[in-house]
Amino acid sequence: MKNNLKTVAIALACSVATLAGYKLLGLEEKPVIFNEAGYSSSSDSVGKLVNFSNLPEGAPGDFTYAAGVSAPAVVHIKATSVRAVRQQRMPSIFDDFFGFDDEFFGQPKSREQQSSGSGVLISNDGYIATNNHVVEGAEKLEVVTYDKQSYEAEVVGVDPSTDIAVIKIKEKGMPFLTIGNSDNVKVGEWVLAVGNPFNLESTVTAGIVSAIGRDISILDRSYAERVQRTGVEGDTPIESFIQTDAAVNPGNSGGALVNLRGELIGINTAIASPNGAYAGYAFAVPSGIVKKVTTDIIKFGNVQRGYLGVNPVELNTKNAKEFDVKTTQGIYVYNAPEEGAAYNAGIKKGDVITEVDGQKVVAESKFREMIGRKRPGEKVSLKINRDGTIKNFDVALRNKEGGSSIIKKEESSAVFSKMGIRVKDMDDKEKSELGISNGVRVEKVFPAGTVARDTNIKEGFIINRVGDKKIDSKDDFEKAIQNAVKNNETGVLICGVYENLSRNYCYGITL
Template sequence: MKKITIVLAFVAVIQVFNIGCNKQQTSGSKGRSSSNIGTDTTSDFVSTAEDKPIEAVANFVEASKLVTPAVVHIRVSVNIPATYGNAARSGMGSGSGVIITANGYIATNNHVVENASKINVTLPDKRSFTAKLVGRDPNTDLALLKVDADSLPIVKFGNSDKVEVGEWVLAVGFPLSLNTTVTAGIVSAKARNIGIINRPDNKNNNNSEVGGNTAVESFIQTDAAINPGNSGGALVNTNGALIGINSAIASQTGSYTGYSFAIPVNLAKKILDDLRKYGTVKRGILGVSFPSPSGEDRFLAEQGLNPADVKGVYITGVQSEGAAAKAGLKEGDIIQSLDGVQLNSSTEFSEYVARHEPGDVIKLGYLRKGKKAITSATLKEETSQAPVAKSVQSLEEIYNRLGARFGPLTNTIRQQYNLNSGVIVEEIKRDGFFERVGIPPGTIIAFINGKPINNPTDIEKSFLSAQRGLIQIFAIAPDGSKVVFNFSLGT
């Protein structure tokens, strides 16, 4: 059969959000020490650079000289699985990476290397290596590669917690098979959640590990131009210190149009260190649910609270026998601080928890009925699903708590939203959960706890397996917008 070659910029779109990676397709068939990554003690990775940025804009030149030798071009051969209405196919992809150790460890994005059958890395000095995939984490869009080389140039880690809005930054990448490129901009916002990691239109993420209730988005937003092929590159301050790994762009065309997003380096340190040690990520789980960032204000208003007055994270559910339950936290508590750090959003909270491993003890300051209190919680190990309750509730009781009934998607709707899975909300019950948080009829439920929902029966299985545990629903609203809802079926 004759092969037809199609060249395109592969940018996964969620409304206007795009993953900045190029792909050329061809049709066809335990406890963790703080002295690991990014410290100047015993780490096998890099030592921490001075975090205070150089004031003069002219020092962009010096920062560029420090960073560009350590940003590489990544080219992959990919095998893309069959999806709804599409046959399996193969092709080529490209992105960027950042050398973080002199002996050949390279950080990049998960979406750059997922489904890769072969990975090739080219350095700015034109040396080329075949890379080994050490591990990848779809929940943070990070991956770690290794090449067989020594005495490589490296990027030193900064401190993303110290990054300030308005600070000058440089985005360094290896896009479109060009040489290393550098663009400049300022930090526009921190702790941004854009709903791109746990999304139903990511056709390549078919593993059960993808998404789920451990997906973490806490991006640094910048107006530095990050174009397709820059994914996995470096975001640095004007002292050349790494503060983020470039991941996504906001665009309607697949090219930069004003907003770019990077994974904060303080989160990346933990993820990359785990991937190096274990090949996977060990996550400490607190066991609480809270409103999704996009629906948080509306949810708080439904509870009679002024969102502007809620300084912290409103707990909507506590997992039975989880770390939070054992620490005495209850539904309705507002977590205001973690290890003494004031929390301004649930996105910040998710990032800070994600930096910890099972067995880590965290100190939580919280508000209950107007009174402040402090407790300590020992984080638990991530499990594939919440424990099943000993006495099984009836499905009708679960539906009553959720406040909705569901039906299958028509082929027209599947094609309209390019979906491989999902069910539609046909009925909303008065005073039910869906009504309280404002989920209207016509909403599409695509994933529950990271697993695709193909029919109403899948919802039954998901609810029953997660009874008295935490639920995360990825939904598409009738207007096509994406939203994630977190809640608990029991206490």
């Protein structure tokens, strides 16, 4: 009896101590979650612990569930590209007689190159999300699935501005990943990176999210290089990477970053490394962007980017003084052009955007991401700090042409991009001085195009014929190429002359 009374007394003392502790910590009126893993957290505390009670068995102590769900949906992509190797040949007495250049008689010898990357199945009918840089320039794509089946894939569409691409294999009933909400990703959260580093198929590594909304300017550099190589100016790059310390290496590009629920929260894209191999930091395109871009590509054939029409600057303590604004956090509107959507809605230079659709924004990278996830015609709600006064605006975003409609994909523009050539009109005086009756001048040949790869065409070359079509204007040239595309021709013969050279040159060019 005495032992029982002693036990009850100890239990009461422990209960009193526990209640006193709750009161001391201010938790007596706050709900506390106890989950299966034994963690607890206050529902309104900052940086609260995740409630894992609704996760599959095994989480968060081990990663077998997330690995088991994600690995079968991640594929190995083998890309084959063709590089031209110049061949030297002995001159022929027939060269001057026929007036053709080397490329007409013998195309440069082609040499295949192979690269490797990863991709993520996002539907059961074979759509795969990957990086643009994994498939860029590829003539052939082979996809090897988790169960070692091999398929030939076709490119559905690409978006260099986010480094996302969609490819497709002709197969049904494929395992695929559910796309999670990257807005809910927290720093310190456990994640898995799934891919094929160094051709090691179905490799899983673990780490934590070490930062979000990271801008490392890699897409800006890639954009500048692409314009230099191809002459094609696309959408402004969007960088708002999820940073992780899960090991990512060459071959992981295009692979999955997943949470412990096995949901896709990002596409692994880049690493920060002094030597090209993993050095502690990797970066993934957040799933919010991935979902928007892949949906657009599958539905419309290209990405439908909504434009706000402002030049944004991320505020800090230093530039807030320079701009003479009443807050040190937010996105400063450095300019709002009159033709833009923001100006039309009443936003002006000097305003500070503090919230987008109810979400606080302090980083320019996150701001660009949130706007970039919307299409033309969609509205965005902005909270503005104007000279210390808070104002709300609803802005209907526009397309890059200033309208609100969806912009259809132009197949011909993709062909011109692939060719890598820019021409310009010639006036009558210029033609007369050169003694020619018609033609357009090649203004630029870009090193990444098929024109540079297949031929020796130099800038300044005057094109007077495409196939059997006489060319006398830039419009004539573009129509001739477009007609060839419509007729499913795989190449065209372009003929013309150089200044001060009497002979005629013809070049076979792949479309």
